[in-house]
Amino acid sequence: MTVLLNDTFLRALLRQPVDYTPVWLMRQAGRYLPEYRATRSRAGSFLQLCQNTELATEVTLQPLDRFDLDAAILFSDILTVPDAMGLGLHFVEGEGPKFAHPLQDEEAVRRLQVPDMNKLQYVFEAVKSIRLALDGRVPLIGFSGSPFTLACYMVEGGGSRDFRLLKTMMYKRPELLHHILTTNAEAVTLYLNEQIEAGAQVVQIFDTWGGILSDACFVEYDLFYLRQVISGLKRHVHGRQVPVVLFTKGGGLWLEKLAQSGADALGTDWTINLHQARERVGHQVALQGNLDPFALFGTKELIDSEVKRLLTDYGHGSGHVFNLGHGINQHTDPEQIKYLIDAVHRLSPKFHTS
Numbered sequence: 244m245t246v247l248l249n250d251t252f253l254r255a256l257l258r259q260p261v262d263y264t265p266v267w268l269m270r271q272a273g274r275y276l277p278e279y280r281a282t283r284s285r286a287g288s289f290l291q292l293c294q295n296t297e298l299a300t301e302v303t304l305q306p307l308d309r310f311d312l313d314a315a316i317l318f319s320d321i322l323t324v325p326d327a328m329g330l331g332l333h334f335v336e337g338e339g340p341k342f343a344h345p346l347q348d349e350e351a352v353r354r355l356q357v358p359d360m361n362k363l364q365y366v367f368e369a370v371k372s373i374r375l376a377l378d379g380r381v382p383l384i385g386f387s388g389s390p391f392t393l394a395c396y397m398v399e400g401g402g403s404r405d406f407r408l409l410k411t412m413m414y415k416r417p418e419l420l421h422h423i424l425t426t427n428a429e430a431v432t433l434y435l436n437e438q439i440e441a442g443a444q445v446v447q448i449f450d451t452w453g454g455i456l457s458d459a460c461f462v463e464y465d466l467f468y469l470r471q472v473i474s475g476l477k478r479h480v481h482g483r484q485v486p487v488v489l490f491t492k493g494g495g496l497w498l499e500k501l502a503q504s505g506a507d508a509l510g511t512d513w514t515i516n517l518h519q520a521r522e523r524v525g526h527q528v529a530l531q532g533n534l535d536p537f538a539l540f541g542t543k544e545l546i547d548s549e550v551k552r553l554l555t556d557y558g559h560g561s562g563h564v565f566n567l568g569h570g571i572n573q574h575t576d577p578e579q580i581k582y583l584i585d586a587v588h589r590l591s592p593k594f595h596t597s
């Protein structure tokens with residue numbers, strides 16, 4: 244078994260002492276990197292890239308070869324799960340993901356089933372291959388969409404501006420949406436556990452669209468299923484503890500509820516202040532975030548001052564993982580990313596002296 248050479252990220256998630264604040268970035272592998280675009284065109288398409296073990300491993304490691312990151316994240320997508328359920332995922336150039344068979348009538352919803360995990364074997368193979376390639380450099384994060392966020396895409400048939408179809412189902416035929424969410428929760432639990440068995444050392448649940456819900460609907464349609472998934476996860480595997488990170492975009496108002504979801508850490512977007520967040524939930528969970536991705540379009544001085552502000556806001560001691568509040572924008576200059584990561588490493592040690 245390989246020794247983990249840098250466990251700072253794992254320690255911060257478990258609020259154990261660290262020497263500096265670890266950093267990784269959502270969407271750290273992706274279109275802003277020219278080497279990613281080159282590998283993607285060799286693969287043929289985004290989906291073929293996800294399904295090719297060797298190339299998925301290559302793009303996962305690309306940002307680590309450029310930057311001093313403290314974690315790697317599996318290269319895949321949250322929509323692999325509905326694809327395995329038979330919804331027919333494809334990507335339309337310039338328009339993003341689309342499903343050929345969205346869940347837009349009762350019959351389609353009733354037919355929905357938890358997929359055979361063999362259909363997602365390519366994801367578990369990628370996890371194994373990335374672990375080997377990492378050779379203990381940093382921990383590997385596995386991930387899934389939340390049951391609710393997956394349902395958004397499954398009902399809409401792709402991305403959406405207002406989620407009209409999803410919300411119509413929620414208010415008109417709630418039992419249909421609950422059927423989708425129950426199926427998704429079971430699928431996501433199995434999917435994450437398989438990733439953990441294959442070698443994922445942390446798992447993150449992307450609840451990108453939780454923030455579109457009203458307070459009451461958030462509890463009924465999102466949080467309930469998040470808790471179900473988290474309580475079904477394997478947290479101790481082969482003698483190691485597997486921390487769970489929950490990122491609900493727009494979830495700042497619900498931090499106390501999210502802190503009781505069973506997750507070890509909460510991802511936060513840029514709308515909350517880390518000092519206030521820590522006061523509210525820092526005794527229960529670690530916090531990950533929360534730089535506005537567009538701060539990377541500012542000057543180096545701006546990046547330095549934002550890093551200082553976030554580190555000062557969180558304050559002294561462990562329990563903070565530096566990250567963006569959402570994924571890297573595809574037009575970001577890679578040099579700015581390098582500057583940010585080095586700034587976190589340069590400026591954070593003084594927040595960890597005993």
Ligand code: 1CP
Pocket residue numbers: 268269270271272273274283289316317318319320321322339340386401402403449451570
């Ligand atoms: O053209 C391309 O090359 C495809 C762009 C792309 C990439 C690089 C997509 C399509 N997915 C990904 C990879 C991806 N997706 C990762 C890889 C690991 C990394 O972070 O480096 C991860 C974790 C995701 C997760 C994901 N996919 C989320 C949750 C996180 C988030 O950004 O909110 C969501 C919502 C998706 C759906 C999706 N996949 C791709 C796109 C463009 C979208 C968004 C669609 C939309 O709502 O408009």
